[in-house]
Amino acid sequence: MGQQESLEVSAGLRINPRQQRAHEKIERILDALASLLHSQDAAALSMAAIAREAGMPPPTLYHYFPDKLAVxxxxxxxxxxxxxxxxxxxxxxxxxxxxxxxxxxxxxxxxxxxxxxxxxxxxxxxxxxxxxxxxxxxxxxxxxxxxxxxxxxxxxxxxxxxxxxxxxxxxxxxxxxxxxxxxxxxxxxxxxxxxxxxxxxxxxxxxxxxxxxxxxxxxx
CATH class of the missing domain: 1.10.357 (Tetracycline Repressor; domain 2)
Incomplete structure (x- = not known):
């Protein structure tokens, strides 16, 4: 499928993002997880791996999500x-x-x-x-x-x-x-x-x- 519209995701989030920049970071995180799941089992993934794939430090990922299940x-x-x-x-x-x-x-x-x-x-x-x-x-x-x-x-x-x-x-x-x-x-x-x-x-x-x-x- 082509480019998808940005949607209001709320499941699993620590915070209620209000700024466009925050929504964009959440999209990056979800895109990173989706990319990793093509080649790795979900059980084997870590928050550090998701953060690395998303191009952000782990504390930024934890700012939005408490754990892998939430992502x-x-x-x-x-x-x-x-x-x-x-x-x-x-x-x-x-x-x-x-x-x-x-x-x-x-x-x-x-x-x-x-x-x-x-x-x-x-x-x-x-x-x-x-x-x-x-x-x-x-x-x-x-x-x-x-x-x-x-x-x-x-x-x-x-x-x-x-x-x-x-x-x-x-x-x-x-x-x-x-x-x-x-x-x-x-x-x-x-x-x-x-x-x-x-x-x-x-x-x-x-x-x-x-x-x-x-x-x-x-x-x-």
């Missing part, structure tokens, strides 16, 4: 924000149609590829898959995507109907996240592809349920 979580959060933004952009053309004709399988596959190509994320996931911090970051991502899906699916529906739509949207987001994480954790590409395909099928079922339950005959 890993910040990279995970940045990745999820970036992928969420791509998914939102992919869904944007469907807003005016109330979510008609969304190809769920293609959308899930594209989100999977976005995660796979985002530097360092697969390694972070494999290292921290059971951590509570990662689960919290994933939940925030699911909430963001549920909000996007409601905008796509329910913008033309009465407010009372939007409660049910958001329930389905959150189920779609959470199901997608869980199964994509499962696929990303695989070392067998064939098995990963099969999981992604089945995830797309599951999301399609929820999508079709939404169309029948909330759009009625217009969806058939």
């Amino acid at each position: 890993l979580m910040a990279l995970a959060e940045r990745t999820m924000q970036r992928v969420d933004s791509q998914a939102e952009a992919a869904l944007a053309p469907f807003r005016l149609s109330g979510g008609h004709d969304v190809d769920c399988a293609a959308l899930v596959a594209s989100i999977y590829q976005a995660y796979r190509t985002e530097p360092g994320y697969v390694q972070v996931l494999r290292a921290c898959n059971s951590s509570q911090e990662l689960k919290q970051i994933a939940e925030q991502s699911n909430q963001r995507m549920a909000d996007v899906l409601v905008q796509v699916f329910a913008s033309s529906l009465p407010e009372a109907a939007q409660v049910g739509v958001r329930r389905i949207a959150l189920m779609m987001a959470q199901s997608c996240q869980v199964h994509l994480d499962m696929a990303l954790s695989q070392t067998d590409d064939g098995e990963a592809a099969a999981i992604v395909q089945e995830a797309g099928n599951m999301i399609e079922v929820l999508y079709q349920h939404y169309r029948v339950a909330y759009l009625g005959s217009a969806a058939r």
